Amino acid sequence: MLYRGMKQRILALGLLVGAIAISSPTVSHAIDVVHEGTAQPGEIVAGFRVGPGFSTTPALWTVGPSLNCQGLYGINRWLRMGMVLDWDQHKIDKNAANALGTSGSFSTITILPVYLEYRPGRIGGIQPYVATGIGVNVNNKQISNTMAWRAAGGIDYFLTKALALNTEIKYTRNTTDGADLGGVALLFGVRYSFGR
Numbered sequence: 542m543l544y545r546g547m548k549q550r551i552l553a554l555g556l557l558v559g560a561i562a563i564s565s566p567t568v569s570h571a572i573d574v575v576h577e578g579t580a581q582p583g584e585i586v587a588g589f590r591v592g593p594g595f596s597t598t599p600a601l602w603t604v605g606p607s608l609n610c611q612g613l614y615g616i617n618r619w620l621r622m623g624m625v626l627d628w629d630q631h632k633i634d635k636n637a638a639n640a641l642g643t644s645g646s647f648s649t650i651t652i653l654p655v656y657l658e659y660r661p662g663r664i665g666g667i668q669p670y671v672a673t674g675i676g677v678n679v680n681n682k683q684i685s686n687t688m689a690w691r692a693a694g695g696i697d698y699f700l701t702k703a704l705a706l707n708t709e710i711k712y713t714r715n716t717t718d719g720a721d722l723g724g725v726a727l728l729f730g731v732r733y734s735f736g737r
Contacts, residue, residue: 600634
């Protein structure tokens, strides 16, 4: 008898949940996915981001500050082209100081005069992108300057028509004298679009 009553309650609960699910809008209607470029031809975008940088070599301490500023120009609805400037700093690990021939802090200014950002669409209010660029790493501590390659992916979330919150993860290649002094950084900041 107890088993039969419990079975009826479970069946009634299942019917109620099913009725609610049928009457509710599906997830596909709740999230608007648009597969068309979100760049604007002729717009100028300025951005500034900060965050932690993570070294990929044992010669440097794992975490240090990372700063980024950029200027981009919309060449069509899919692509932006421009210039990026990064600054990263890490303390030199005492055990590896002899390998680098120096001690203290190691910093790099990465200048990327050729930078391309691809914007495939949007998911609701979120606009994702991927980007890459080449340039030069200017290293301190008498460490040779190197060719730089930067790869990144991020999202913009527009607060107004022109102002967006931005987060980005980036990798920078900086290989010199047999050591990889590049790293990964997680950046947070804002971007402002002129002429949007």
